[in-house]
Amino acid sequence: MLKNLLNKFPNAVLHKGDCSNPGLYIWFKDHTETILGIPKRDISQEEIQLLKVLYPGESINERNISFSNKQWSDYLYEDNIQLPITSWEQVRFTQFTISGEDFPYKEFEEAFLSFVPEDSLMVWDNDLNGTLIEGLSHDNPGLDEWIPAISTLESDFYVKIKIFAGEFHPVDIRLRSHFTMERNCFTHSRLHLPDAKASSLPEVFPFLFMKGISLDYKEWYKEQLLGETMEDQELIQTVKLYIEHNSNASSASKALYIHRNSLQYRIDKFIEKTGLDIRSFRHALTTYLIILLRK
Secondary structure (H helix, E strand, O other): OHHHHHOOOOOOEOOHHHOOOHHHEEEEEOOOOOEEEEEHHHOOHHHHHHHHHHOOOOOHHHHOOOHHHHHHHHHHHOOOOOOOOOOOOEEEEEEEEEEOOOOOHHHHHHHHHOOOOOOOEEEEOOOOEEEEEEEOOOOOOOHHHHHHHHHHHHHHHOOEEEEEEEEEEEOOOOHHHHHHHHHHHHHHHHHHOOOOOEEOHHHHHHHHHHHOOOHHHHHHHHHHHHHHHHHOHHHHHHHHHHHHOOOOHHHHHHHHOOOHHHHHHHHHHHHHHHOOOOOOHHHHHHHHHHHHHHO
């Protein structure tokens, strides 16, 4: 029966292997175990609700069985859903995708959650994509810590995993828009950094910059990358000049007419406030581009 829908939805696919990103599809399954994926952009909410009645789907939402998980899943992946009530003041979304369908998801979820604070949640968009949600604490793993953790999970479950670690955001009305922006960044990360197990905005930003950033999103990128340093003209100018002098502290301090120790203090201050380690090429490139965009 589901195959008849191909006439109405010509971009639909019958196998997950026929699409590069299953998360961009709504999946349905009939009594014959036939599976059909319809691109989310091609189907209305009314049509989705109707087809869910006729075809229960792949029971993906059964993974989000707890009240908190269901609330967060609806908030992130559905439209016009109210922000869940939470004691968290700041939240980070770590989005993930998995290559390989034959794995015990409950055991995988338990193992994944063992690397983060115990009150963290994992919600699933479908059987291969989801989001880890963490409140800010002293135990949140950094990007470097995720790489060996992912290797362990891949070895234990015979899958391939990619993640995108977002920033911590206040729990307010902008939270879902932050998630949506980071989701777009994750898409570009998988496209341009195919070998990266873990990535974040500083690694992906140069590719976004090359594509061209619209005025609507310009402020978001500046806010996420520069934070409060965005308004510190002296600090920003120091960092820009330091990068332009090939990260040579002696040359940059002379050009700024300041002592080398003063330059180092400003650099350390910038790194601490932004998390952008401009002593590394990739972060220096991202920093320079966002400073240019700032103008």
